[in-house]
Amino acid sequence: MNAMDLYVVAYVVGGPVADETGQDHLAVVDAAEAVVKAATATLAAKVLHALGFRSTQLADGDTATRLSFWSQHELNAVYERVGGVVTSRTVHRAYDGETTVDTEITLTVVLPGIATVQLTTDWYEPYGGHDLPLMRAITALAA
Template identity: 40%
Template sequence: MPESTDVPNPDPAPALALATVRAALGFSTDWTPRTDIGESATHVILWSQLELNDLYERLGRPGPVALRLAEPVDSLPVLELAFTVLVDGVGPVEASAEWCPTLGGHDTPLLRAATSAVHQLAC
């Protein structure tokens, strides 16, 4: 019997992980990670802190949350606000957005959770 010259199917795991993350986060089936900005199936970057907060609340306020320093924009301080959600079959998925404190958005559940976590670490 001659050997097959068919190219084997690529590993289905990445496609399955992406579909699972899309469904878990409620994203469109058209969404794909933008690797040019650092996204992957397990690291999602949202446009704004408010959009990130909406996702956080829609998912039932999963944790943990983080607040980290990011690259300044036009000499303004910028923080990266993030939370991690455990997606069945994939593992931890981090969603993040940059937040410039001088532009507002101080009173959201996600930011309150992040600043509370920072305050607990400092005490």
């Protein structure tokens, strides 16, 4: 959520703000931010529960509807539990001034009554797994 989103939420919750630097405005924005954080935490807990996880806390960098995984094996375990649509794409990433070319695997899952969620990982060849159901789904999609 960016500053403009917070301002819109604050406007809806507290009405128009006459003085953007006043303490009343800051209190409204703080209240709106707290509401958004609570709603995000609730959504994240529902998503994680629906995906079969015990924890209801998001990892750093994740959002309630976009989660990242360490390996294709972890992502495959979720795919086998809940299904979904698997895609892959080539991505260019920069780390410490060096650019790498990676294959990103994305699993899109519709959780009825909750949200549509994207789960991602990068293919890591040393971990293997070409025979995983997740990888067979990508191959079938390409054919």
